[in-house]
Amino acid sequence: MTDDNPSETSRPVVIEVWSDLGCPWCYVGKHRLQEAIAGRADGDRFELRLRSFELNPGAPTTPETIESAFIRSHGGDAQIVVQAERRIQALAQSEGLPFSVDRLNANTSDFHRVFQFAQDQGVGLEFFSLVQDRFFAGDLNPFTADSLSAAGAEVGLSADRVREVLAGDEYADAVREDNEEGRRLGVQGVPFTVFDRRLAASGAQSVNGYAQALAQTIASAPSEPTPPTETERP
Template identity: 30%
Template sequence: MLIEIWSDIMCPFCYIGKHHFESALRSVDFANEIEVQYKSYQLNPEYHFIPGETVFSMLRKSKGMPEAQVHEMTAHVVEMAKHVGLTIDFQTNIPANTFLAHCLIHFAATQGKGTAMKEHLFEAHFVEGKNIEDVDTLVDLAVSVGFDASQAREALSDERYAYEVKQDLQEARQIGIRGVPFFLFDRKYAVSGAQPTAAFVEVLEKSFGEWKSKNPSIQHLNEQDGGASCGPDGCSI
């Protein structure tokens, strides 16, 4: 069963929600029958890195919030992250455009490392205070996940991955996604936000149960006493 997740690297609730969802997935006995596909979303596609800009000054300007409210809000997010075992450091966090980071995730996904790349980007952004709009930084992050530097640099300028990111963004608009994280289960059930693990377990069990009833596993009957057949090693007589 396919689960599609729209999220943005600069979204702390996407980071927290990812871990709530993964905790739920580990708790069910059908996890090996679930395919997870991460899709791109940009909270602020027009924003670009400004030297010296902090998340506090960015929020003051973009949200029109007083400084005290900004610090109160970010402190609440930090506490939410701690409950999941995550660290978010807004003191060192660098606001940045995430388009290239999404391109890197799409590239990594072609090698089966999309989830690992996404997690590494979250850590770089929220824990290590790295500028995830900077190409050299992104290449270094790709290398740390196991990619060749030249291969990663080429991917960041490859129109194929840029096109895939744009397709995700367009699909989000068509579906009507207005906030992330946004989880779509089997194109049937949607969950918005960093819901508790128990909520994800409930939707997982419901959606998978319905999907499984329409996609039953192949049952091998009388396998031990099967009739004559032929295979790669020849024919049974």
């Protein structure tokens, strides 16, 4: 269902997605959501905002293989995570998304701090997407200052300023605030998508699932923003 009058001037409808860099379902879900938005005649009415959420804030800062991270956190047979990675790789590739199973895993706090800086500069979505997409394609190691500063420069940030952020603890409060706000809204895992602060979806939905949520959001959209009441899964 699409807006019958796409030329109508209406207030922006904000779609927020709590997400973590290394979450494969966040990667797939983001692209499905963007496809659903692009499929609407009024797609330019939607404003997509990514929000920080650290799935494992206690993860080590030294990168390790996905298998090593799984054994350290859960013990047992690493083949479980290998098989899961192969399944989502096949799914992602079937949707035209590159997906490397040889990614590294590490603490994402530094990435999120630079992302928050990028948000301040108006290029948060561009920075997050560039780094995440190349990370899953196997083309970028996001756990080095060189990689993050170079990625920042590609979206218009000062590479030197990115290095300054990484050298200290700037924007840690902003990351923490995103995490805390997400939990208040019911986030237990990611991706967690909030449509105009009136509807929420936990997990990566199908393109059709996102499309239905967008249609429902538009159909019930007030002329002015209203405070959220409670979230529900579409």
